[in-house]
Amino acid sequence: MAKELTEDRLSRHGGAPLRVAIAVAVLGVLGMLIVDHGPWNKPKQQPAFMASYSSTGEAARAAGAQILPTEPKLQVEPNPPVPRPVHPVNPAPK
Numbered sequence: 001m002a003k004e005l006t007e008d009r010l011s012r013h014g015g016a017p018l019r020v021a022i023a024v025a026v027l028g029v030l031g032m033l034i035v036d037h038g039p040w041n042k043p044k045q046q047p048a049f050m051a052s053y054s055s056t057g058e059a060a061r062a063a064g065a066q067i068l069p070t071e072p073k074l075q076v077e078p079n080p081p082v083p084r085p086v087h088p089v090n091p092a093p094k
Contacts, residue, residue, distance in 0.1 A: 035041070053059040057067055 053062060060067060
């Protein structure tokens with residue numbers, strides 16, 4: 001019985017796709033590590049003039065951009081075509 005089991009395991013040919021998948025996964029992880037932690041990927045320091053503004057608006061004004069306010073909302077909103085949430089579509093039976 002033990003001899004039959006070892007012969008079955010030796011005659012199997014299903015390991016190639018698994019080996020290819022493992023090789024692709026290992027190469028992918030190594031590639032990500034090289035790209036993310038390579039010598040060309042160093043943190044960049046900001047110049048002093050870029051870091052001196054406390055808001056985006058200040059930085060935009062300093063760069064010469066014109067800041068415009070958004071359009072105001074309508075005072076009266078139109079009624080939606082569906083019933084309001086306080087009035088259920090199907091009232092509960094009494």
